[in-house]
Amino acid sequence: MVAGELVVEGSPDGIKRREMAHRRLLEVRVDQPQRAVDALRRDTDPWRIALFGDRLHVIADDDGDRAGELLAGSLRKHGLEVLEIRDGRFSLEDVFISVVERARQEGRVALEEGA
Numbered sequence: 263m264v265a266g267e268l269v270v271e272g273s274p275d276g277i278k279r280r281e282m283a284h285r286r287l288l289e290v291r292v293d294q295p296q297r298a299v300d301a302l303r304r305d306t307d308p309w310r311i312a313l314f315g316d317r318l319h320v321i322a323d324d325d326g327d328r329a330g331e332l333l334a335g336s337l338r339k340h341g342l343e344v345l346e347i348r349d350g351r352f353s354l355e356d357v358f359i360s361v362v363e364r365a366r367q368e369g370r371v372a373l374e375e376g377a
Contacts, residue, residue: 265372269365274354281357284364288330289350290318293343301340302333309363312356319350321360 263269270277292298295316302311302320310321322329330347337344352360365371 264362264365267365267371269370270361277361278352278354278357281352281360284323285360286322286325286329287350287352287356288320288322288333288347290320290333290337290347291316291345292318292337293345298337298340298342301342302336305336307363309359312359314353319353319356321356 270280272280290298295313295318298318299311299313302318312319320333322333334344334347362371
């Protein structure tokens with residue numbers, strides 16, 4: 263539930279599988295993780311970027327290897343060294359963020375700015 267509206271239902275594994283059919287999670291290691299988060303949030307939708315320890319989780323629309331190539335190029339443009347980009351596994355937090363954003367884009371929930 264988000265803002266009093268039911269946006270998705272099912273088991274955690276089922277919700278993850280459905281989300282993975284629409285989006286892709288890239289796990290990224292760079293030389294300066296916080297700087298990378300700040301740079302990427304300026305370049306794309308901020309909700310797509312999250313820092314998990316020393317790794318970034320980047321939620322991309324599922325478009326094969328192109329997403330990783332574009333991401334690496336963007337990071338290098340900002341002077342960051344890309345150590346690794348690989349497909350990651352959605353956590354429940356990743357899925358929640360993605361589901362909420364899709365519901366917002368579809369007009370099913372209205373969120374306050376900054377929420």
